[in-house]
Amino acid sequence: QVQLQESGPGLVRPSETLSLTCTVSDASISSYYWSWIRQPPGKGLEWIGYIYFTGTTNYNPSLNSRVTISLDTSKNQFSLRLTSVTAADTAVYYCARLSSGSRPNFDYWGQGTLVTVSS
Amino acid sequence: QSALTQPASVSGSPGQSITISCTGTSSDVGGYNYVSWYQQHPGKAPKLMIYDVTNRPSGVSDRFSGSKSGNTASLTISGLQAEDEADYYCTSYTSSSTPYVFGTGTKVTVL
Numbered sequence: 001q002v003q004l005q006e007s008g009p010g011l012v013r014p015s016e017t018l019s020l021t022c023t024v025s026d027a028s029i030s031s032y033y034w035s036w037i038r039q040p041p042g043k044g045l046e047w048i049g050y051i052y053f054t055g056t057t058n059y060n061p062s063l064n065s066r067v068t069i070s071l072d073t074s075k076n077q078f079s080l081r082l083t084s085v086t087a088a089d090t091a092v093y094y095c096a097r098l099s100s101g102s103r104p105n106f107d108y109w110g111q112g113t114l115v116t117v118s119s
Numbered sequence: 120q121s122a123l124t125q126p127a128s129v130s131g132s133p134g135q136s137i138t139i140s141c142t143g144t145s146s147d148v149g150g151y152n153y154v155s156w157y158q159q160h161p162g163k164a165p166k167l168m169i170y171d172v173t174n175r176p177s178g179v180s181d182r183f184s185g186s187k188s189g190n191t192a193s194l195t196i197s198g199l200q201a202e203d204e205a206d207y208y209c210t211s212y213t214s215s216s217t218p219y220v221f222g223t224g225t226k227v228t229v230l
Binding site for chain 2: 044045046047058060061062094099100102103104105106107109110111112
């Protein structure tokens with residue numbers, strides 16, 4: 001059973017950088033597309049971006065200038081960096097696997113981690 | 120890219136069937152057979168229920184079915200059960216500047 005687990009600080013100061021890591025178990029990260037998705041409290045889902053095992057990335061244009069997704073194949077992990085955060089970036093952040101190429105089929109998800117942006 | 124439009128809430132009694140709509144444009148829902156549906160219980164991660172408009176992942180009940188007509192996709196839940204009470208989101212591939220767009224979400228209540 002494929003498992004994904006997010007990790008990182010739950011509190012980030014405004015204007016600083018949010019950094020999260022997703023550890024993948026029972027699946028090689030050297031396949032598939034791997035994605036980050038977030039959900040502000042009480043609101044809907046927002047796709048942040050994805051990375052393919054080749055290193056190819058694609059980001060939501062609304063976040064494009066602030067977001068970076070990277071891979072660490074040696075640790076079977078991928079990571080999210082979001083710079084210059086504001087209160088609007090407060091959300092539950094999920095990592096997920098895309099099962100069918102780049103089609104929107106997110107078949108495995110992490111449990112999610114709440115990141116609060118506050119001073 | 121605007122979110123796909125879903126009704127805010129849909130309700131039904133146990134055993135009934137309900138349908139949730141997901142309306143987009145010819146650049147997303149209408150242009151591709153790449154619509155998926157997710158079920159999300161409170162405090163939990165979303166779960167893939169339908170992919171590529173009509174396909175169910177292994178382990179998902181056959182009470183859940185998907186369809187599409189023009190720019191609107193639909194999720195039907197037959198034989199509604201208490202455990203189906205959750206939020207549901209659609210998503211589609213899109214030819215816009217972002218490859219995916221999510222729906223606004225629908226809260227399903229079992230009366």
